[in-house]
Amino acid sequence: MAQVGALILVLGALGFLVSQAGDNLRARSIPTGFDFIEQPPGIQVGEGIQTRDFETGGRALWVGMVNTLRIASAGIVAATVLGVIVGLARLSHNWIVQKVSSVFVETLRNIPLLVQIIFIFTVFTTLGNVSLDSGPIHGWLHISNKGLSVPRVFGLNGSFQWLAFMAIGALVARWAHHHQVRKQEETGQLGYPIVAAGGVLSVFGIVGWFAHPVMGFLGPVFGLIADALDGLPEETLQLILAVLSIVVAILWIRRFLKSMSSGGGRAKLTDDDWFRMIFAFAGSVLVAFAVLVVWPGLSSWLLNSGRDFFQLLDDRFGSGNGGRPFDGKRPDIVKPGNFANYGPAGLTLTPFFAAVFFGVVLYTAAFIGEIVRGGILAVPKGQTEAASAIGLKRSQALRHIILPQAFRIVLPPLGNQYLNLTKNTSLAIAVGYADVVQVGQTIYNQTGRTLPVMAIWMLFYLACSLTISVVVNFFNVRLKLVER
């Protein structure tokens, strides 16, 4: 009764607000359609996979999304590495290391991230200009108000074949690792699983460096797949996708029910469980409906991009014929018009990217450092003592006893930090890095479609958050199962 009343109240209030907004929007003749996605936006963005001459507004937003994902994923990796180092340093027995890392943490996490980003950006803008002579730079690193440029390693045509070599090498290395571990467990003799796996990998790497053309046969194989995809009729794929989504949902529900029932019988299902199952099924039906009716273009797009992908692989695998699979180049400076800038040879972080990247990485690393420290401290002291009692060295105890247990404690808050980092990259708008928020703002300033652009932002970030929490939850569940 109270629930229904509250629901009516909430819905009533929402309906009132929405109708009010509708009236106001009409009165001020503010457009709300999503048609800008299909039309050329007539904007330029600062950086990304495409910067000008967009055919559609959707493409421009997509560029912004890719930029967000790029900075977020690079940031997550860098912040994790730095954060773990900081966390371990805070527990160091060396007084000065410990003090330096705690000053790092206490300084960075108590200053707003936005202030840090803007400060880094301001420092970049006050740096000197790139020199006016064009040509390669002598040195590894070059910083100026145009950004930060470092040497770039890039794959030549043989790199794909080399990577295929390494994939096989990884399988063999995995087997070697297992083998050594099993031997160690069976005989009690100290094996060398890490050394063995690393050795196998490096042997494959070295051999592959010279012998990679052997893998050239993969090219025609991928070509065949591309042809097969080309021949597949669109309707078939539609049907497959629709059936697949419903089958996946049903399988998931079955597994869910199975996990709920223990030996004695089925556990009582709570409302939440029902909600989940209904939600999963409704979602799959929705997906099927979308694939079949609402958006039939999706399956042709999927077909085309799949075919293009395999065609690309075909080309890449076919054209490598000896020579180095990888090469590196030093940064250079080019001068296309009157203004000098970094050329494409080096890996260049623009000041916009660098400000946001270093800002979120340093800030998040401070928090991750605290989480790692807390996680290690939360492992009972008895574990350390027991490890040293059975004769493990400090480094061994850390690797085999402490860290695996700490990881279990650390994972959920770590996932939270990844979420925060991803959301915090939206502060890019303050310095003008072309992320999804900035591109969206440019678009709505141009077209006046404020409401739809904001909806796209929120959906995009919700999707990111959901993905990260699904991944973290997956590992969380796996780790929990290992427990006892």
Add this chain to the structure above:
Amino acid sequence: MTDQQTTDVAEPEEETSNLPPKVPRLPPGEWMKKNLFSSVGNSILTVVFVLVILAITRGLLGFAFSPERRWDATATNMRLLFAGAYPQNQFVRMWVSLGIVVALGGLSTGVWRAGGRMYLTSLLLKGYGVGGAVVLVGILAPFSGSARLSYFLVGGLLIAASFAVQSATDEDTTVGTLAVGLVGVSIAVGSFWVIPYGHHAFIDGAQVVSDGTVAATTKGPLTVMVILAVLTYFLGREIADRVDAGWPRKVLSLSWLASPVVIVFFVLRDPDFDYGHIATTEVPIFLAYAVGGGLLLFALASPRIGEVGRIIAAVTLIAAAATFLTPMLQVIRILALMLAVFALAAPTFSGNRAARLRYVTVWAGVVLGLLWLITAINSPATVESNSSFFTGGLALTLIVASFTMILSFPLGVILALARTSNMPLFRVMSTTYIEFVRGVPFITILIFFSVLFPLFLPENMEVTEIAAVTIGFTLFSAAYMAENVRGGLQSIRRGQYEAAEALGMTTAQKTVFIILPQALRVSIPPLVGQTIGTYKETSLLAIIGLFDLLFVARSLIPNQTSFIGSVREQLLFASVIYWMGAYAMSRASQNLERKLGVGER
């Protein structure tokens, strides 16, 4: 800093109990061997880190003390950084606001008997450290000879003083932390009277620099603040000694809650009340609601009224909803809704005559407060300002942060209760809301509220951008608050629920009197953490163009062409301000956590 969360929860406790355990100290040689050079690897690490620290320090000092730095830009615009474009001739209001906060802080410190004692030796160790640091600054910074010498002198004096005190006292001497803090603040404020920092101002488009100490309009009020803090502290102690500690604490907690409202709408904004209108409109409304509503509530809070009361309350709610169908003053509608809420909650607070009277008094107070607040907001301000909001800078940052925290608290508690409720509809609604808000970045919500919020309002209603943004901030913050409170709710053991049920309490009574007080106590440390987060997140206001501390620090002040390129200095200064606030709060929360931990058996 106005740290309101920490003050109304501290536990009474003896002054000696929070003395930290004494760590046996090694002589310096052995200490270094143990902590810096215990192995070859450690020694290498030590050397490398020392070199890195020296290089970084040198770089920072070279930046800060380079002759190219325009620190006078910061000194000149100090007023803007702290208070935005608040009119200069009304500036005493700013000081009064600060005075209110300081006085409340002093009183609370006294009444709660906060502050412990620390060993003198650990203080002296800090003295050595600071002295050494000052000497190091003298060595590394790009100074002239005489300036370098004065740094050496100050550093040497500090070390010598520490040494003298150490040899004069024995090892177990303790000092009060409050006294230490007071001495520190006094030295800082006293230096304004003695050391010639110079006096910078920007008057009529020209920079005015005079030698000597800072202006009397700065150092005078600051000195008054220090004296006020000391006086109120002793007053607080007197009060705590003379009377039962319960009610001063209640009054102080309520004053902290009310202080942002009073400061913003009464002291700083100074509404120009139209007393004729008030006498003909507001006063009758107040009388009608206070008396009529009071009688209704007095009847409804009777334990014997039973089902009839429920029906009357429901009718009140329907009547309140019906007020939205006909045109009338917004105040009447809001108060009608409040009355309906109070009527619905009446059975929870029912009891004997005294309890019923207390309930009616609270109701009258709420009516008075709401009416006063709404009238104040709707009255024009006497303080004239040329920007959209009458103040900016750090003041705006603190105002938005404190309003957000105060407003999001009840919302967060409601959301948390809904999320843990066993009614699925409530749970789904609350979970959807919380997860949605937590899944999107704050900046998108902020832009939404600053750009689109006016569209959602009825036609004749207007809201300033600051208010719209604060509402958005509150809604955002409430989702995180709900998660913190939920953590507290889940830590309550089943037995508490069962015991409350055994006493025959209703669900509402159980929640209000048994569960929430315990849950909130547990969730205080995360809530302080959230306060820090809110304080830092206010910097995002700069993105949508509101004149908060970061915006002022980042912007070029009109007419000050000579200061172009001094943004880094301003940003560094703003960072230090933000850092001090956040660091103070995080230390306070650590102390609090320790204290609460002590209380938890």
